[in-house]
Amino acid sequence: MPIGKFVEYEDASPEVRAVYDDIMETRKVDWINNFWKALAQDPATLKRTWESIKQVMAPGALDPLTKEMIYVAVSVTNGCEYCINSHIAGARGKGMTDEMLAELIAVIGMANETNALVTGWQVEVDEALRRAAQGGK
Amino acid sequence: MPIGKFVEYEDASPEVRAVYDDIMETRKVDWINNFWKALAQDPATLKRTWESIKQVMAPGALDPLTKEMIYVAVSVTNGCEYCINSHIAGARGKGMTDEMLAELIAVIGMANETNALVTGWQVEVDEALRRAAQGGK
Amino acid sequence: MPIGKFVEYEDASPEVRAVYDDIMETRKVDWINNFWKALAQDPATLKRTWESIKQVMAPGALDPLTKEMIYVAVSVTNGCEYCINSHIAGARGKGMTDEMLAELIAVIGMANETNALVTGWQVEVDEALRRAAQGGK
Amino acid sequence: MPIGKFVEYEDASPEVRAVYDDIMETRKVDWINNFWKALAQDPATLKRTWESIKQVMAPGALDPLTKEMIYVAVSVTNGCEYCINSHIAGARGKGMTDEMLAELIAVIGMANETNALVTGWQVEVDEALRRAAQGGK
Amino acid sequence: MPIGKFVEYEDASPEVRAVYDDIMETRKVDWINNFWKALAQDPATLKRTWESIKQVMAPGALDPLTKEMIYVAVSVTNGCEYCINSHIAGARGKGMTDEMLAELIAVIGMANETNALVTGWQVEVDEALRRAAQGGK
Amino acid sequence: MPIGKFVEYEDASPEVRAVYDDIMETRKVDWINNFWKALAQDPATLKRTWESIKQVMAPGALDPLTKEMIYVAVSVTNGCEYCINSHIAGARGKGMTDEMLAELIAVIGMANETNALVTGWQVEVDEALRRAAQGGK
Known part of the structure; x- marks a missing residue:
């Protein structure tokens, strides 16, 4: 069972929603997987991790x-x-x-x-x- | 420092030499790296490991x-x-x-x-x- | 599922009970968590581990x-x-x-x-x- | 022995130097340790990692x-x-x-x-x- | 939940069945555990792994x-x-x-x-x- | 290179010497290996670790x-x-x-x-x- 309380889209702050939106747009999906909902408890880590993943996993x-x-x-x-x-x-x-x-x-x-x-x-x-x-x- | 006594080509048994020869031929090199010389202390493991590596690392x-x-x-x-x-x-x-x-x-x-x-x-x-x-x- | 048979307080030997009592008193709790019940299958390891934890985790x-x-x-x-x-x-x-x-x-x-x-x-x-x-x- | 060729300050591109300068200023040191010189072979990873470390290790x-x-x-x-x-x-x-x-x-x-x-x-x-x-x- | 589709004896190819039969005979059991059914998705790895295990775990x-x-x-x-x-x-x-x-x-x-x-x-x-x-x- | 300053027998406190003596007597050797000299920087850990090792590694x-x-x-x-x-x-x-x-x-x-x-x-x-x-x- 996960630690803490995961953040659903509807409960998310604008800052977290902006990351969620970018994840969905970049990946062309219409839902957010649990990993990001866990990180969203710590918006700075959510944003940093997503930006890092986006950079590292891009075609190169x-x-x-x-x-x-x-x-x-x-x-x-x-x-x-x-x-x-x-x-x-x-x-x-x-x-x-x-x-x-x-x-x-x-x-x-x-x-x-x-x-x-x-x-x-x-x-x-x-x-x-x-x-x-x-x-x- | 390595454990035990590594087996050089010139000291190798025919069984070990056959593996060494196959490694060099398969990889198109003219020397044997330390990993195989370490394993050659245990000829059964040398042969098994080389055959496994050859199978697993082949193009597929x-x-x-x-x-x-x-x-x-x-x-x-x-x-x-x-x-x-x-x-x-x-x-x-x-x-x-x-x-x-x-x-x-x-x-x-x-x-x-x-x-x-x-x-x-x-x-x-x-x-x-x-x-x-x-x-x- | 755990390995072996965990030791409940009511089934414990006096030796194991003494450790359980010390755990509860030291930590000011009224129950024993599964970790200790697992170790209690091996009373020497239970006692040694508890004493080590008590020493290592104490304020210093x-x-x-x-x-x-x-x-x-x-x-x-x-x-x-x-x-x-x-x-x-x-x-x-x-x-x-x-x-x-x-x-x-x-x-x-x-x-x-x-x-x-x-x-x-x-x-x-x-x-x-x-x-x-x-x-x- | 390290992999690749580490990047010294005097050989660094302006992009890498900017990170080096920020590291030295933030940490109040006058030299760059090997970790950053290794990462500088890949300026995007250098910048991303430094910014992440700076965020994560800051007082909070x-x-x-x-x-x-x-x-x-x-x-x-x-x-x-x-x-x-x-x-x-x-x-x-x-x-x-x-x-x-x-x-x-x-x-x-x-x-x-x-x-x-x-x-x-x-x-x-x-x-x-x-x-x-x-x-x- | 396992990845992929495990291979039951009745669905197995002759090549996989031969390994399953050898496992059961060598170990004197009448069933195949999940590990081998997972590997059987890749018959070459099944055969190689079983032969390696048989060699390595034999009395010596x-x-x-x-x-x-x-x-x-x-x-x-x-x-x-x-x-x-x-x-x-x-x-x-x-x-x-x-x-x-x-x-x-x-x-x-x-x-x-x-x-x-x-x-x-x-x-x-x-x-x-x-x-x-x-x-x- | 080791962290800190290892404790030689001649520089050891009576408390550390007692452990060193017991190690040498139990193992029938006339010298102390580096592991114990490192731990001796923290006499409580030295004593606890040696007693644990002695118990765990004894014939049973x-x-x-x-x-x-x-x-x-x-x-x-x-x-x-x-x-x-x-x-x-x-x-x-x-x-x-x-x-x-x-x-x-x-x-x-x-x-x-x-x-x-x-x-x-x-x-x-x-x-x-x-x-x-x-x-x-």
């Missing part, structure tokens, strides 16, 4: 679908049920097929395994990999 | 670059230095530009923030998002 | 409300629903207002984001920060 | 020292070395004594233990705690 | 009960409710008593506490411990 | 080697380098062979993978597994 060097799948990868690793559901929903809305979802989860699983193997054996970064990661040659 | 419904970026997202969230370096290196080798890397890290950061906000407010999954995540209509 | 250089908010920060980062609820309840009981809760969650969110950004870019500790952290000059 | 219902200690709690739980050092440094600069630091770490340790005990026994939230967390009576 | 230098308890330790630390239940069930089936379970959870709790204390104080590995961990003398 | 329903391996599993999952080294050292001192270590790390890796797969697919606990976990029939 990475396309929006790839960004949603990266979001899913983080959310699964953190075990955040809400975030897993909302970003898988988001990714599906941007074209993720069942096959892509299955591969996404398989990669997340494998990455969590090899992260643990690396940590267990305390493997040190190869000099060549470090240089390549830095973009050097 | 998702392209190999997207898979590397998903790997980076998990590795950053888990704080695995080796894995961050090796998979950023892998992603760069598959075409990730500096701009893509910057957006990748920005999305990972944002996802970790909103995961925490959701958890802090104990936000419950909206029924509509759940249905959408399941692929229902 | 930090006041009890600050300690409860630190507890919330850890619990949100670990995603422990029970702990989030019980320590937000504890903090409210010690004077945390809705505004303080909102700021607490905002800081937790931001910290999780910048932790990930630091890790993603593999930022090295500045010498000056390290000295300052150590309390040196 | 919680004082700045309490906010720094909450930051430390998250950073320790995530194992982020840079963040632990920089926010312990920040907390010391705002008046945290050695005694307060020792209690802070003790609470973080205890919280991580009881989070695990709760999860291990799969303890369910007591109805009374849930109501209290929600701020109900 | 460690007995199967010890392996199940290690699995519980990881699952509690990650907060995976399904995994905690399924591997405690597995451990009980291999002889874990209530007393052993209580000690297992107590160790997991203590380890999570001291991990945080070590990280909070940024304790450096003693040379002698490092050598001992490596198996040197 | 689980043998000391199994307990050390459980400690390693938690420490790898949390990515605590100090703890990984110190508890692998501890386990080796209690008889863990190279083969056992390799299997231990393999199980930890696999558990982290399947935890993520379960979370990604949001698998619900089977009623039969839940009952078995509770010890019911």
Whole structure:
């Protein structure tokens, strides 16, 4: 059960409504999901978080679908049920097929395994990999 | 410093060498990175892990670059230095530009923030998002 | 659903009852919450954990409300629903207002984001920060 | 070793310099720490993150020292070395004594233990705690 | 609620049925638990994961009960409710008593506490411990 | 680099020395490792933590080697380098062979993978597994 009292559109201050309106317009939906209603208890955080999300998730060097799948990868690793559901929903809305979802989860699983193997054996970064990661040659 | 004694090619058993050879051939490189040398202390895990990675990271419904970026997202969230370096290196080798890397890290950061906000407010999954995540209509 | 069989006051051994009585007296409540009933399956862990909590959460250089908010920060980062609820309840009981809760969650969110950004870019500790952290000059 | 190429003040674009200047003025310091130099590779993220931090960490219902200690709690739980050092440094600069630091770490340790005990026994939230967390009576 | 559509035995392809049959035969049970039905949406991951589990959890230098308890330790630390239940069930089936379970959870709790204390104080590995961990003398 | 100033035996108060002496006597060693020297900055936490460790890690329903391996599993999952080294050292001192270590790390890796797969697919606990976990029939 959520903490506090979520803010419905009809009970929202003009400041909160302005954010809600922008969310609905930007995403072309006609409702507000619980995440924003929770944040609206703290209008400054609502506004800041929405503006950040809008900037970060906009098309750029990475396309929006790839960004949603990266979001899913983080959310699964953190075990955040809400975030897993909302970003898988988001990714599906941007074209993720069942096959892509299955591969996404398989990669997340494998990455969590090899992260643990690396940590267990305390493997040190190869000099060549470090240089390549830095973009050097 | 790594745990145990890593296995160099020249000291490897035929079983381990066969895996090393397949890694180098598949990846078109002429050296073996520390991760595999650590696993080679346990040849069954070396073979199983390599075969799993080969299957999971092969081109499929998702392209190999997207898979590397998903790997980076998990590795950053888990704080695995080796894995961050090796998979950023892998992603760069598959075409990730500096701009893509910057957006990748920005999305990972944002996802970790909103995961925490959701958890802090104990936000419950909206029924509509759940249905959408399941692929229902 | 919980693992095992929780221990109610009326079924408790004298050893467990003594801890339950001390919990209720110290906290000035007339009931025992589920956490302790779970631990009571293992009386040594019950006693040790209660004595540790009593020592750690007592007023000292930090006041009890600050300690409860630190507890919330850890619990949100670990995603422990029970702990989030019980320590937000504890903090409210010690004077945390809705505004303080909102700021607490905002800081937790931001910290999780910048932790990930630091890790993603593999930022090295500045010498000056390290000295300052150590309390040196 | 850090990923990419950090941006020094003398090499920074006017956009990045404006943020650097604001950081130094706001914090009353005459140098820029590595975190910001890493983010400056992506000026949009630099600006957004600084503005978010400035808002979130400003005095409000919680004082700045309490906010720094909450930051430390998250950073320790995530194992982020840079963040632990920089926010312990920040907390010391705002008046945290050695005694307060020792209690802070003790609470973080205890919280991580009881989070695990709760999860291990799969303890369910007591109805009374849930109501209290929600701020109900 | 699970993502996607789980695969029941009667709807399974021959390839998936072959894995289901092997699971039931190896474990001497007459039903398939939800984990495998979820993975069966992606038959390659189902087959690979089952073969890996079969190899890793087989009796070897460690007995199967010890392996199940290690699995519980990881699952509690990650907060995976399904995994905690399924591997405690597995451990009980291999002889874990209530007393052993209580000690297992107590160790997991203590380890999570001291991990945080070590990280909070940024304790450096003693040379002698490092050598001992490596198996040197 | 560690936070604060670690406490050497020769600089220790009688209260801290008493704990140091008990550690050395109980473990039959003639030196104190860094973990305790860090905690000794806060004598109450030093004493409490040592007494807790002594109780939790003593032989009981689980043998000391199994307990050390459980400690390693938690420490790898949390990515605590100090703890990984110190508890692998501890386990080796209690008889863990190279083969056992390799299997231990393999199980930890696999558990982290399947935890993520379960979370990604949001698998619900089977009623039969839940009952078995509770010890019911």
